[in-house]
């Protein structure tokens with residue numbers, strides 16, 4: 403009989419967001435009269451902006467014409483998209499990249515999982531706690547961990563608690579680690595790292611021969627000046643960091659699917675035999691074998707995000723979501739609920755009222771207010787006692803949700 407990858411049996415039963423959907427569907431079925439407001443998964447609600455949609459349509463029309471038809475594209479993405487991103491999103495930050503250093507993909511969730519393919523299993527991995535669950539679960543799936551303990555920590559992973567006390571910024575691991583996941587602006591806490599703090603991580607990685615996976619999926623939501631949008635704004639980062647970015651939240655591509663990963667040519671890791679290998683070549687090899695590129699119309703749509711009109715339209719939508727974030731944050735604060743984030747990230751991280759556990763608050767909020775959020779403990783043990791609300795809703799829903807929470811939980 404064929405055997406399974408038994409590492410999957412170490413995982414908690416369901417991935418966080420489907421588990422929430424399951425509970426919400428059951429509730430909706432039992433209470434069809436309730437108008438449920440969903441601020442759980444960070445899924446966008448605004449449609450694609452007109453400039454992006456036009457380019458998307460044009461891309462589809464190209465496929466209908468024999469002289470503009472496109473079959474397989476480069477596995478790494480079209481040069482015209484990569485060059486546009488370099489020129490419009492990296493050069494203004496003072497970051498120079500070569501076209502060969504960027505890989506277009508179907509999203510940073512997949513990339514953050516797939517990148518593990520090119521690293522040995524005995525690397526010691528450090529992740530934040532709480533954290534985007536994909537980082538943890540994919541390390542379990544690939545076989546880097548032992549069992550999960552009673553607190554929810556997997557043997558073999560180094561967890562870096564991000565708490566109210568440390569401002570939700572992880573401290574450097576005490577033991578030697580080889581791979582460090584950093585996500586700024588952070589999902590779920592909304593915390594950002596200053597230039598000095600990021601420099602600390604780059605210096606740490608260089609001193610310890612570690613590689614940083616820098617997830618910048620939410621960089622477009624930074625509103626405060628001076629906060630780095632890319633780890634490559636920090637001197638030396640090209641020698642120690644891989645950066646992931648996404649069009650999902652920036653341009654409403656959660657259903658369209660497009661992201662990118664930067665693997666600088668200078669970045670090397672040990673071959674285990676005294677030599678060093680460029681990670682760019684390995685990732686290129688991996689992608690050309692296992693991936694056939696993002697569809698042509700999607701890449702056309704992605705390039706349009708960076709046209710003058712496209713960017714102005716996308717920025718308006720981002721501003722809209724960040725106004726939602728302000729409404730949630732200030733509304734909850736006025737009700738005496740302690741909350742964080744929502745200034746440089748579309749997530750509000752709140753302390754559950756009345757000392758409730760994250761899941762108890764989830765159930766009560768659903769039951770009493772018909773509002774859905776994400777239990778903090780779903781992001782890791784240090785998220786217990788916290789709760790995440792997403793700012794990606796429609797305005798009327800966001801206002802209504804805040805009103806309901808204030809009435810239900812305000813002091």
Ligand code: MLT
Pocket residue numbers: 442443444445511534589
């Ligand atoms: C989230 O809610 O954390 C995100 O939407 C999940 C994702 O981007 O995969």
